[in-house]
Amino acid sequence: MTDSTSPAPSHKNNSVGTQNSQSDDTVIAQMCTLIDAIKTHNYAYYVLDNPKLEDSEYDQLRLSLIELEEAYPDLIQPDSPTNQVGDIPLSAFTQVVHDIPMLSLGNVFEYDDLREFMRRVNDRLSDAQQNPEYEMELKLDGLAVSLKYERGQLVQAVTRGDGRVGEDITQNTKTIRNLPLYLTDAKDLSLLEVRGEVLMPKAGFERLNRLAEENGEKVFANPRNAAAGSLRQLDPAVAASRPLAFYAYSVNQGLPETIDTQSVALAWLKDIGFSVSAVEVVDSPRAAQAYYESIIETRDELPFEIDGTVIKVNSLGLQQQLGFLSREPRWATAYKFPAETVMTRLNTIEWQVGRTGQLTPVGKLEPVKVGGVTVSNVTLHNFGEIQRLDVRAGDMVSVHRAGDVIPKVTRVWTDQRPEDSEPVTLPTNCPVCDSPVVLPDDEALARCTGGLFCPAQQQEALIHFVSRRAMDIDGLGERWLISFFEHGLVKTVADIYELHNHRDDLITYEKLGEKSVQNIIDAIEASKKTTLPRFIYALGIRGVGEGTAQNFAQQFGDLDSLMNADMEALIETPDVGTITAELTYEFFRAQHNIEVIDKLIKAGVHWDNVEQVAAGDLPLDGQTWVITGALDSMARDEAKAKLQALGAKVVGSVSAKTTALLAGDKAGSKLTKAEKLGVKVVSEDEFLGLVKS
Incomplete structure (x- = not known):
C-alpha cells in the first residue's frame, strides 16, 4: 500500500535477534510491508496534510501490525510505528518540545470492545474505585493543537507533531475567530495549557472548495485536510481568510485545584471563553452505548465532521492513577463510528x-x-x-x-x-442460457440476447412484477416465485393469476401451509385493483421507471392509447427520450408481450383511466419535492405518486433547488436542512388539502 510518490523513507528489513526459520522470515516480511505503508501514510497525513487513505483503512493497517507484534513479540522491528505518534514536524515552522507529550488515543469499534476497555480500567482500580463515572464527548476530526496562556494572554500554539515535538503555529492560530486571545478569568494564572482541535465547519469547507473550483485551484479532500492546510500556511493572512474554529478538550497545565473531573474542567473552559463539544457523563457500558448511538443518529446535523466519540474516566485523580501506555492513556479511548x-x-x-x-x-x-x-x-x-x-x-x-x-x-x-x-x-455467452452477449459500441452495459428465452430474465421479470412499487403482491416473495418457476407453475407474470388453480400443489411445499397459501392467493386477488402507472411500471419495459410510467399514464390516459402510440407520440411525453421511446415502442410490438397483457386483463387486473391534463396545466408542473418522515394517511410511495400526478418531480435529497418538503412524523435531517435553506415545509394536512383541491 505504499505510495511511490511519497518522500517517506524506505524501511530496511532489520530483524531482532537471529531468525532462521522460513516462518519467521515471512512474519518479518509482513511486518516490514505494514511498517513501510504506515510510515508512508503517516507522512502524508501528519506532514503533507494529504492523506491517501480513509481513517478506517489506516486503522486496519495499524491493527494488522499490532496483531502480528502481539503474536510474535520477539520479531518486533526496532522502527515499528506502533509506539509513535504522528510524524516529523514541518521544517518551515519553529520546532517546539511539548512540556507534556501529546499522545494519541486507542480505538474501540464495537460494544464488546467498549466493555473490554472498561474492564481493563476496573482491573487497575481498587475495590472501592470500581465502575467509575466516564465522561463522553465528540471525537472531532481536525488538527490537534496545544495552546499556552500566560497571565491570560495567548503566547504560543503548537501542533501535535510527533507527540514530543510540534510546530509553532501561533500567528496562524491567532486568526481563528472563536479562539480567545485573552482570558480575563485566567489573568491570575502564570501558565494555562489548553489542548483541543482546530477544525473547519462543513459550511465553510463547502464554500472554500466552491471558491477554489471557480478559481481553478486545488480543492481539499475533506474538512480535516482543509483545517490542517490552513494552519500550515506561512502567510497568516491566508489562515485568516479560512473559516476555522477551535474546540477545547482538555487542560494540561494550570487547571484550578478545585476542579477534579473532566466534565467540570470542560464546563470551566466554556465559562472562560472556549468552545467545547457536547459532553455526557455515564456510569455504565450501556449508558455509554446509548450516548454513542444517539450521536450516530444526529451526526449529519452537526456543523462539523466527527468520526466517533471519546470516552474518558471522569475523575482526574483516577486518570493520574491509571497513567499511560507508550502512545496513549489507559483512562481514555476513542469509540469510532462503524467504518464506512x-x-x-x-x-x-x-x-x-x-x-x-x-x-x-x-x-x-x-x-x-x-x-x-x-x-x-x-x-x-x-x-x-x-x-x-x-x-x-x-x-x-x-x-x-x-x-x-x-x-x-x-x-x-x-x-x-x-x-x-x-x-x-x-463473457461471450450468457452464463444462464448460453445466448450470445452483446456490448454495443461506446456503451458499458453488456446484455444477454436471450430475452424471455433466458430463465434468469424470466425470473427477474416475475420478481419485479410482484414488488412493492409494482403490483405489490405481499407474501409472494422471491423465494417462492423462483421455486414456483423451477417447478413449472409460473413462466410469465400472467401465470401468477392462475396460481389459485394450483392450491393443492402449493400446500405441499415445505413451510407453505394452508393458511400461507390462502394469504398468497388473497394478496394476488387484491392486486388486481391497481393503477395505470403501477401496471405500466410492473410490465418491466426497459428504461421505464416509476417516473416515466407516471408520465406515460398522464400523457395517454389509458393503456390502449399507449400501446398503439407511434414514436412521435411517445417522444412527446415529458422526460422521455428517443432510446426509451424506441424500447417502449418495440415492447408493445412484440406478440408475446401482447399475449401476456391480454391474459392479465382477462384474469381481472384493472385500473381507472387517468384524466389527461396538459403538462403545463398541472398545478405542480416544474416543481421539485422531497418527502421525509412517516405519513399517517398513506404510504410515502402513494404520496409520491400523487405528487407526480400533479406534475411535480420527486427526488430524494433537499437542496437549494427544492420547491417544497412534505414532512411527516419524525422528520429528521432533511427537515433541518430544509429549514436552513429556507425551503417551504408542507405538513401532511396541507398536502391532503392540496391533492384534494
Missing part, C-alpha cells in the same frame, strides 16, 4: 443477469464489516466500471458503504496484486 470504507480481498467475480438482460458483475469478497454490517458481495455495476477500476479477482480493494447506500469498490490496491492475476474479460 474498509479494505478486504475480492476473491472472485461472477456475472448475474437482470430482467432486461443486463449482465452485472458481482464481486465476492472476503467478508468484512463496513458501515455497521457484514458485507460479502459488492456490485461492480458493469464491464465499463471493471475496466475503469482495473479490478481483478484476488485484488485487495477498498469498499465504501455509508448509511443505507449499496456497498461499492472505491479503490484497487494494485501494489498488493497477486503476480498471476489476469484482467477480467467479458
Whole structure:
C-alpha cells in the first residue's frame, strides 16, 4: 500500500535477534510491508496534510501490525510505528518540545470492545474505585493543537507533531475567530495549557472548495485536510481568510485545584471563553452505548465532521492513577463510528443477469464489516466500471458503504496484486442460457440476447412484477416465485393469476401451509385493483421507471392509447427520450408481450383511466419535492405518486433547488436542512388539502 510518490523513507528489513526459520522470515516480511505503508501514510497525513487513505483503512493497517507484534513479540522491528505518534514536524515552522507529550488515543469499534476497555480500567482500580463515572464527548476530526496562556494572554500554539515535538503555529492560530486571545478569568494564572482541535465547519469547507473550483485551484479532500492546510500556511493572512474554529478538550497545565473531573474542567473552559463539544457523563457500558448511538443518529446535523466519540474516566485523580501506555492513556479511548470504507480481498467475480438482460458483475469478497454490517458481495455495476477500476479477482480493494447506500469498490490496491492475476474479460455467452452477449459500441452495459428465452430474465421479470412499487403482491416473495418457476407453475407474470388453480400443489411445499397459501392467493386477488402507472411500471419495459410510467399514464390516459402510440407520440411525453421511446415502442410490438397483457386483463387486473391534463396545466408542473418522515394517511410511495400526478418531480435529497418538503412524523435531517435553506415545509394536512383541491 505504499505510495511511490511519497518522500517517506524506505524501511530496511532489520530483524531482532537471529531468525532462521522460513516462518519467521515471512512474519518479518509482513511486518516490514505494514511498517513501510504506515510510515508512508503517516507522512502524508501528519506532514503533507494529504492523506491517501480513509481513517478506517489506516486503522486496519495499524491493527494488522499490532496483531502480528502481539503474536510474535520477539520479531518486533526496532522502527515499528506502533509506539509513535504522528510524524516529523514541518521544517518551515519553529520546532517546539511539548512540556507534556501529546499522545494519541486507542480505538474501540464495537460494544464488546467498549466493555473490554472498561474492564481493563476496573482491573487497575481498587475495590472501592470500581465502575467509575466516564465522561463522553465528540471525537472531532481536525488538527490537534496545544495552546499556552500566560497571565491570560495567548503566547504560543503548537501542533501535535510527533507527540514530543510540534510546530509553532501561533500567528496562524491567532486568526481563528472563536479562539480567545485573552482570558480575563485566567489573568491570575502564570501558565494555562489548553489542548483541543482546530477544525473547519462543513459550511465553510463547502464554500472554500466552491471558491477554489471557480478559481481553478486545488480543492481539499475533506474538512480535516482543509483545517490542517490552513494552519500550515506561512502567510497568516491566508489562515485568516479560512473559516476555522477551535474546540477545547482538555487542560494540561494550570487547571484550578478545585476542579477534579473532566466534565467540570470542560464546563470551566466554556465559562472562560472556549468552545467545547457536547459532553455526557455515564456510569455504565450501556449508558455509554446509548450516548454513542444517539450521536450516530444526529451526526449529519452537526456543523462539523466527527468520526466517533471519546470516552474518558471522569475523575482526574483516577486518570493520574491509571497513567499511560507508550502512545496513549489507559483512562481514555476513542469509540469510532462503524467504518464506512474498509479494505478486504475480492476473491472472485461472477456475472448475474437482470430482467432486461443486463449482465452485472458481482464481486465476492472476503467478508468484512463496513458501515455497521457484514458485507460479502459488492456490485461492480458493469464491464465499463471493471475496466475503469482495473479490478481483478484476488485484488485487495477498498469498499465504501455509508448509511443505507449499496456497498461499492472505491479503490484497487494494485501494489498488493497477486503476480498471476489476469484482467477480467467479458463473457461471450450468457452464463444462464448460453445466448450470445452483446456490448454495443461506446456503451458499458453488456446484455444477454436471450430475452424471455433466458430463465434468469424470466425470473427477474416475475420478481419485479410482484414488488412493492409494482403490483405489490405481499407474501409472494422471491423465494417462492423462483421455486414456483423451477417447478413449472409460473413462466410469465400472467401465470401468477392462475396460481389459485394450483392450491393443492402449493400446500405441499415445505413451510407453505394452508393458511400461507390462502394469504398468497388473497394478496394476488387484491392486486388486481391497481393503477395505470403501477401496471405500466410492473410490465418491466426497459428504461421505464416509476417516473416515466407516471408520465406515460398522464400523457395517454389509458393503456390502449399507449400501446398503439407511434414514436412521435411517445417522444412527446415529458422526460422521455428517443432510446426509451424506441424500447417502449418495440415492447408493445412484440406478440408475446401482447399475449401476456391480454391474459392479465382477462384474469381481472384493472385500473381507472387517468384524466389527461396538459403538462403545463398541472398545478405542480416544474416543481421539485422531497418527502421525509412517516405519513399517517398513506404510504410515502402513494404520496409520491400523487405528487407526480400533479406534475411535480420527486427526488430524494433537499437542496437549494427544492420547491417544497412534505414532512411527516419524525422528520429528521432533511427537515433541518430544509429549514436552513429556507425551503417551504408542507405538513401532511396541507398536502391532503392540496391533492384534494
